[in-house]
Amino acid sequence: MTAWSVTPDGLAIAIRLTPRGGRDSLGGIETLADGRQVLKARVRAAPTEGEANAALIVLLAEVLGVSRSQLSLTAGASARLKRIVARGDGEALAAQLQKRICEI
Template sequence: MAAWSVTPDGLAIAIRLTPRGGRDAVDGVETLADGRQVLKARVRAAPSEGEANAALVALLAEMLAVSRSQVSLTAGASARLKRIVVRGDGEALAARLQKRICEI
């Protein structure tokens, strides 16, 4: 299973987030023990009071050149594994994400 998929309303992304990771960055794609693929991301923010989630939303919005309001956390608010939905043209967002991952 790919780390992201195009949906009718945009792009769904599975993410493994590391809070207090030293810098805000996406580190590529990782395959979990169960075979699922996730996008590896890290943020400087602590995991308290939603700070790490907010930093992740900001990081993805900047990376995909969309507004923060287009990026929403749909699952995993208090877990390392999260699901993010980015509203917009799913095909264009997927292409942009793929290009950015290849640059890593």
């Protein structure tokens, strides 16, 4: 199982977010204790009033080459583990994300 999966309307991404991480960046794939894989991300923003979530959306929009309006936080608004859905061509989005992860 990978940190993301193609859905009928786009791409679902499991993320472990580190707020106040010093920089906005992706950090590769991590396997959790229960065997699930997540994409590691860090943002400079603090986890108050949704600032870190908003920064994560901006970061992913840039990485995937889509507008912020195509991304939505579907789970984990106040947790470290989050689920983001990117609307669009799921296969193309997955390929773009895989390419960026390989560059890390």
